[in-house]
Amino acid sequence: MGYKVVVAGATGNVGREMLNILAERHFPVDEIAVLASRKSLGTEVSFGDKTLKTQDLDTFDFTGWDIALFAVGSGPTKKYAPKAAASGCVVIDNSSLYRYDPDVPLVVPEVNPDAVLGYAKKNIIANPNCSTAQMVVALKPLHDRAKIKRVVVSTYQSVSGSGKAGIDTLWDETKAIYNPTDNYSSDVYPKQIAFNVIPHIDVFLEDGSTKEEWKMVAETKKIIDKNIKVTATCVRVPVFVGHSEAINIEFEDFLDEAEARDILREAPGCMVIDKREDGGYVTPIECVGDFATFISRIRQDSTLDNGLNIWVVSDNLRKGAALNAVQIAETLGAKVLKKG
Structure with a gap:
């Protein structure tokens, strides 16, 4: 016996990836419903070898459904997630709305x-920010061995983190540069993203950091x-899919780079590609479509007694969003619901 699963926001980048990953990982689905806003009503989406038509999120009855994967942003989530949760359907939410709620597990x-065992307080589980998700996959096994004191991270985040509008903007700006008669303009980013980098993701806070940095x-x-003390600088870069992070870690105890490499090779979700030669590392374009968090450039930091540097790359639409949500559903099934 499998699950009755809802995907809300099924026409967006993350929603479509959720459907792909549910099919790829053979998640035990008995019945599936795909939801979208009224303007996208009837849009067809793929689930394995099936084609599904979207239903209206506004009028959908969640009663009798087991799990709802939400990829609709904080505004609609605030309206519809409590409705789903109150109907007995466990919500796994990809927005930032519930991440900092003490009664909602962030997994x-x-x-x-x-x-995930803490889901019952509100019947909701939160999915972390894309840049955080891949970083903590790499940090946790090292923290278990040598205890992390401080992390300094600089991110190189792809435009798909801004949704379809970000992807379209990079594409259209690039075309306009080669064909100036296009006269393209966009309000997605405060500055040109094509052939540029922008050290600004989300809104600015009073202390000068951005909300994306605060999230991490x-x-x-x-x-x-x-x-753990964390300081972050988050940068949008002209890459379509795949976030990269340069991470400097200070530990309480000494951790040799060779041991760190061995620990990460054995850690769940990690893939170490670390050869000290031309091309012996992973770049964003190579991680697209993959489930793993890739780790390269593992090396001692000579300026600290107990420091390491690592380079971490992952598909932000997968591990940073859709994959992690499906993995939460798998974990919830294994530990709580136990149907599949």
Whole structure:
């Protein structure tokens, strides 16, 4: 016996990936419903070898459904997630709305799988920010060995993190540069993204950081250890899919780079590609469509007694969003619902 599964936001980038991954991982689905806003009503989406038509999120009755994967943004989530949860359907939410709610677990299954057991307080589980998800997959096994004191991370985040509008903007700006008569303009980013980088993701806060940077700090503390100090600089780069991160880690205890490499090779969700030669590392274009979090450039930091540098790359539409949501559903099934 399998599950009755809802995917809300099925026509968006993340919603479509959720459907792909449910099919690829053979998640035990007995029945599936795909939901979208009224303007996308009837749009067809693929689920394995099936073609499904979207239903109206506004009028859908969640009663009798087991799991709802939400990829609709914070506004619609605020309206519809409590409705689904009150109907007995467990919501796995990809937006930022519930991530910092103390009554809602924030889960990365390779890192804190037992946290799903806290879902019952609100019948909701939160999916972390895309940049946080891949980072904590790499940090947790190292933290278990040598205890992390401080993390300094610089991100190189693809435009797909801004949704379809970000992808379209990079594509159209690039075309306009080669064909200036196009006169293309967009309000998705505050500056040109084509052939450029923008050190600004989400809104600015009073202390000068952006909300994306704050998310990485708050979420790492909630998922791994509240005592870890984190400072982040988040940058949008002209890459279509795949986030990269340069991470500097300070530990309480010494951790040799060779041991760190061995630990990460054995860690769930991690794939180490670390050869000290031309091309002996992973770049974003190589991670697209993959489930793994790739780790390269593992090396000692000579400026610290107990420091390491690592390079982390992952498909942000997968591990940073859709894959992690499906993994949460798998974990919930294995630990709580136990139907599949």
